Amino acid sequence: MxxxxxxxxxxxxxxxxxxxxxxxxxxxxxxxxxxxxxxxxxxxxxxxxxxxxxxxxxxxxxxxxxxxxxxxHPKVWQSSGHLDGFSDPLVQCLGRCKKRFRLDHLQEAAVEAGEDPALVVCPNCGGELSEPREFNLMFKTQIGTVEESASxxxxxxxxxxxxxxxxxxxxxxxxxxxxxxxxxxxxxxxxxxxxxxxxxxxxxxxxxxxxxxxxxxxxxxxxxxxxxxxxxxxxxxxxxxxxxxxxxxxxxxxxxxxxxxxxxxxxxxxxxxxxxxxxxxxxxxxxxxxxxxxxxxxxxxxxxxxxxxxxxxxxxxxxxxxxxxxxVDAYDEEEVEGDVRTVLRLHPRLAPIKVAVFPLVKKDGQPELAKEIRDTLRRVGQTEYDESGAIGKRYRRQDEIGTPWCVTVDHQTLEDRTVTVRDRDSLEQTRVPIDELVALFAGRLAQDWVSPKPQD
Known part of the structure; x- marks a missing residue:
């Protein structure tokens, strides 16, 4: 790997x-x-x-x-076998820490370490362990306002x-x-x-x-x-x-x-x-x-x-x-222009944010237009508007949460109503007319997608 x-x-x-x-x-x-x-x-x-x-x-x-x-109803769990058979073998440390552990987990760890599973001790303080006892795993509570008469x-x-x-x-x-x-x-x-x-x-x-x-x-x-x-x-x-x-x-x-x-x-x-x-x-x-x-x-x-x-x-x-x-499968790191970029290459349909929209600068009407675009793109999925910090830092934030596409409004947008669309995985940037954005992203979300991370 x-x-x-x-x-x-x-x-x-x-x-x-x-x-x-x-x-x-x-x-x-x-x-x-x-x-x-x-x-x-x-x-x-x-x-x-x-x-x-x-x-x-x-x-x-x-x-x-x-x-x-x-x-x-409690009888559901009686019939299913959970009341009688849904339990774990637990042991308690008889030394200083008094903590409880699952005996099977301790034995598995001992086998993996090449040790005798019959000789396990407390992994926390090294103390002797009690004999195993079965503890039911279900959380118990009561129905009723008076505990003595509750079910x-x-x-x-x-x-x-x-x-x-x-x-x-x-x-x-x-x-x-x-x-x-x-x-x-x-x-x-x-x-x-x-x-x-x-x-x-x-x-x-x-x-x-x-x-x-x-x-x-x-x-x-x-x-x-x-x-x-x-x-x-x-x-x-x-x-x-x-x-x-x-x-x-x-x-x-x-x-x-x-x-x-x-x-x-x-x-x-x-x-x-x-x-x-x-x-x-x-x-x-x-x-x-x-x-x-x-x-x-x-x-x-x-x-x-x-x-x-x-x-x-x-x-x-x-x-x-x-x-x-x-x-885990989406997490990746790569060097970009001398810096390490952390990116979640999530499938676009799983990504928390589908499209993030930025104004390049907070003036000249760019924030207002960027918010309009964000509102239009809500029909595609969850969107986010961000005007805080340098554009590079904003891209990095979106990379870390797995946003597949970012849209940037800049000076040229005010002239020809095109925006820059940045792809999370390829880092490719293209100019796209505002009126084509909804169809573009809807189409991409409907497509089959394969992780760009290499198979091992």
Whole structure:
């Protein structure tokens, strides 16, 4: 990876400097593994989610949308197995620091370092570790105004179960029959000890999940279909194919509900790590909720005159992880006129700002005309006006937030109504009539795009 200059430290610094992402509650010292998204981060997240919705809904006829509640009936989690089986083996330092750690993480690190995983000690102070105990990962809370009489409920650890318990309702009103999917994006919460690595794993996170319901005999076909679809989604949005891979799970990795799973993995600076999983969940979830709710959850096949419980293929992605992968893959540095230019080569449809508009100087009517152009270009996407500092510094600011095009109003604009359009990646500057700008940028956003960063 000689051509890659990106590190996690550089990504974290850029995100804080430009207001993409920064620690939550920072004035109070922050809270572990919790982050806030600033203006550009929010815009980037929304663009990532919009592209996912486009791939699931706009480009297909066999997926419908859902937004299920974060707090579900407690029996949902009993039936799904989360109350009994959704836990991590934690150990506590018996030495000075008293911190808790995931035993499996410590053992994996020991193996990578060539050490005996049975002899791990506290990585913080070197103290002896307690025997492992299982801790449930769900956040618990209460419904009710008086604690003694309140009912215990849980914040959902995944969005999938809301889809399963609403399956009968959606089936009845959507006029769909398997094979079809139900998709949703929403917040999930897991009270797990995380190894950091910025927004890769956090306590509160947003998921993009789709449950695709199929006749049992078609599960293999659709499993292969969705593996390829999800891999291609990243490459179509500019991620270099040689930094992606599909890795099937070994038998000992499979979740209790899965007969087969493959992860789409990305080569982060921390190594190959999961972006999203594609799992064949079989009929486990619908069968469990059918038993738990004492109701039949099945489909009638008019062709065969038979009833069956659909199998489920699940592509499940994290918004934060996808966003981090796009940021890492887009980050670049290059020397321009003796200076190092930092640039985010984001796919234009993901870029927080599509076009930035500048006046060359703050006089002669240039600011007023530049603002008019900015307002006209709003129909193309998010725009930004900037008149602060030298033009070179303004270009550099936009490079760091990934803006693909900048428009500069200058003295010539007032004479012939043409502007300078600067391309982020090629640095090419061309004169374009003001009246042609909307069509120009709309056309560019509709085109296929390939990252100019070289494959390794």
């Amino acid at each position: 000689a051509s890659d200059v990106v590190t996690m430290d550089k990504i974290v610094a850029l995100c804080k400097r430009r207001g993409f992402v920064f620690p939550a509650s920072e004035i109070y010292g922050g809270i572990a593994n919790t982050y806030d998204y600033g203006h550009y981060g929010v815009l980037l997240l929304q663009n990532v989610k919009a592209e996912w919705w486009k791939a699931m809904l706009q480009d297909r006829d066999d997926v419908v949308a859902l937004d299920s509640a974060i707090i579900q 215990t409920v849980y914040l959902r650890p995944e969005t999938a179960q809301g889809i399963f318990v609403d399956f009968k309702q959606v089936l009845a009103i959507s006029r769909k029959k398997p094979p079809f999917g139900i998709a949703q994006i929403g917040k999930s919460f897991r009270n797990e000890i995380t190894p950091g690595n910025f927004i890769f794993r956090t306590l509160e996170f947003e998921q993009m999940e789709m449950e695709f319901f199929v006749p049992p005999s078609e599960s293999t076909e659709w499993y292969e279909h969705w593996k390829q679809q999800r891999f291609d989604w990243y490459t179509k949005l500019g991620v270099r194919a040689d930094h992606l891979r599909l890795r099937p799970h070994d038998e000992d990795e499979l979740s209790h509900y899965s007969s087969r799973t493959a992860d789409v993995e990305y080569l982060f600076p921390i190594g190959w790590s999961e972006l999203e999983g594609v799992a064949d969940r079989g009929d486990f979830d619908l069968t469990q909720h059918s038993k738990g709710a004492k109701t039949k959850i099945e489909v009638y096949d008019e062709a065969t005159k038979e009833r069956y419980v659909p199998h489920v293929i699940e592509p499940a992605a994290g918004v934060g992880r996808a966003t981090l992968a796009f940021l």
